[in-house]
Amino acid sequence: MNNPPRKKIAFHTLGCKLNFTETSTISRSFPEDQFERVPASSQADIYVINTCSVTDTADRKCKQAIRKFINQSPGAFIAVVGCYAQLRPQEIALIPGVDLVLGTNEKFDAARYISELGKKKKAEVHSCEVSxxxxxxxxxxxxxxxxxxxxxxxxxxxxxxxxxxxxxxxxxxxxxxxxxxxxxxxxxxxxxxxxxxxxxxxxxxxxxxxxxxxxxxxxxxxxxxxxxxxxxxxxxxxxxxxxxxxxxxxxxxxPHFHIPLQSGCNRMLALMGRRYRRELFSGRVEQVKRRIPLAGLGADVITGFPGETDQDAEETYTFLESLPLSYLHVFTFSERPGTRASGMTGRVTRETKDIRSRMLTGLSRKKHKEFLLLNKNRTAGVLFERTRSEGMITGYTENYIRVEYPWNSALAGTIRKVKLKELSGENRMSIDIID
Ligand code: SF4
The missing domain is CATH 3.30.750.210 (Transcription Regulator spoIIAA)
Structure with a gap:
């Protein structure tokens, strides 16, 4: 007797590296003799969307992705899992075409739920309290x-x-x-x-x-x-x-440390409920540089937190400017339901938030360029990626500098010693391979 045809299944992930890691684990739980994994851009029988809810933009992108797959393959089984599914299960279940909503813990059982279910008139929700x-x-x-x-x-x-x-x-x-x-x-x-x-x-x-x-x-x-x-x-x-x-x-x-700072103003750090003052942060950066002078150092920073004045924003800018950081990840504050910050007074206008974000993004570009130039003519070890991009192969040094070299398939997946030559584009360097 012939086996039934394998179902085509596609995975789509939004958000952080942790979510991508977990999607990988979820996808391995679908037996290969029953499911064929296909890219999310193609027609599939089942779509599993692993969501994020870190900002209101993330929520919006999740909803857009859900609607896109429903339109792309009408009649496909749509499962929505992850953080947004945990926080707003009913909101997702009301989107016509969604069949299954699984929260933080339940998502790892997606294979079992999906094997047991057919296309629904109304979405089934499995999401328990994670408190x-x-x-x-x-x-x-x-x-x-x-x-x-x-x-x-x-x-x-x-x-x-x-x-x-x-x-x-x-x-x-x-x-x-x-x-x-x-x-x-x-x-x-x-x-x-x-x-x-x-x-x-x-x-x-x-x-x-x-x-x-x-x-x-x-x-x-x-x-x-x-x-x-x-x-x-x-x-x-x-x-x-x-x-x-x-x-x-x-x-x-x-030698690469990404350290969330969030604000360079102690008053804002206290309002954010962070567990340190800015002096601790600068002390950690100094200690890293003392022990590992060429370490790559990145920081997260939030602009426009409730109550942030022009003077607070300037304090953050000056503080970051004074530190030997190699890049910044700049986030614009967005109010999340259920958090203490959502009830705080002193909202910052969209326009002001954007101006502050642009200032810090500009500072990040300047710092990154300085860091790349500091590494010019130095040697480093690079792990080369397996994907070809515009005729080039790329990879990262130990201290997180992106480098590029004309495509050579023999380099893919290998670690090689290189000499860093020149800036190529805004955020990467050209190299010579030296062994
Ligand atoms: S440290 Fe603060 S910002 Fe980071 S995950 Fe915990 S609560 Fe969220």
Missing amino acids: ASGPFIPSWSAGDRTRSFLKVQDGCDYGCSYCTIPLARGQSRNPDIGTLVAEAETIASAGIKEIVITGVNVGDFGKSTGDTFTGLMRELVRVRGIERFRISSIEPNLLTDELIAFCADNSKVL
Whole structure:
């Protein structure tokens, strides 16, 4: 007897690296003998949309994506999962054409739910409260097999006044170190050379198991086959001297730190509910530069938080200008229902927010250029990507400089020593390969 034809399934992810990592894990749970994975741009029988709800723009993009797939393949089964699905399940269920809504914990059971269901007249919602800490579901992504994202931690207990993540993902939790070492070994056996450590608040690793983040890194670097570990982002108060020293002394941990600052004004940091003053942040940056002078250093910053005056914004600008950062990620404040910030007075107009964002984006460009020029004529190790872009192959140095070289398929997925030559475009450099 012939097997029934495989169903075509497509995945679409919005939001952060953690979401991409989790989509990878969800997609591996669909058996290959029953489901054929196809690109989201093509006709599919099933679409799984993993959503984000970090800003109101993110919410809008989620709704647009849902409608796009419904129009692209009328009659396809539409499953919406992830943070937006956790926070606003009924809102999504009311969109005509949506069949299934799965929250933060339930999304990892998508294969079971979808196998059991047919196209619905009304969406089915499975989304439980995440206020209690849910289970930790290990996740890693393979992507194009250049690097893998390994989720080491989920949730957050910090309660910053603007943030919906604790509402969507629950309390901080992590698995034990042995579980993550085993996952890293699986990733190594797939021939992947770089692991990006991801989570909601990775520096908080160990809270639920009595370990520390540095302790985790100590064990991970022993995994054979993985040559580079990059820490995706770490809160400034968790970037300890011990961790900086470990990174300085261990060439497998890349000299690149992305540190959320959010404001360079102490009054705003207090309103945001952040756990440090700006002096702590600058102290961490100085310590990194003291131990690893060429480290790449990035920071997140929010403009237009309620109550931010021109003087506060200027303080933030001057503070950031004074620090040896290599780039900034600038976010415009957006009010999220259910957060403390949504009830705060002193709203900043859209126009003012935009002006402040443009100023900081300009500062970021200037800082990035200075950082690239500082690295000119230096040697570095580059992991080359497997994708071709406009006749070029690209990759990242240890300290997160994007480089490009005329396409050569033999370089794809390899780590090579290069000499950085000139700026090529605004944010990358040309190179010579030296071995
Ligand atoms: S540290 Fe603050 S901003 Fe970051 S996830 Fe936790 S609550 Fe949100």
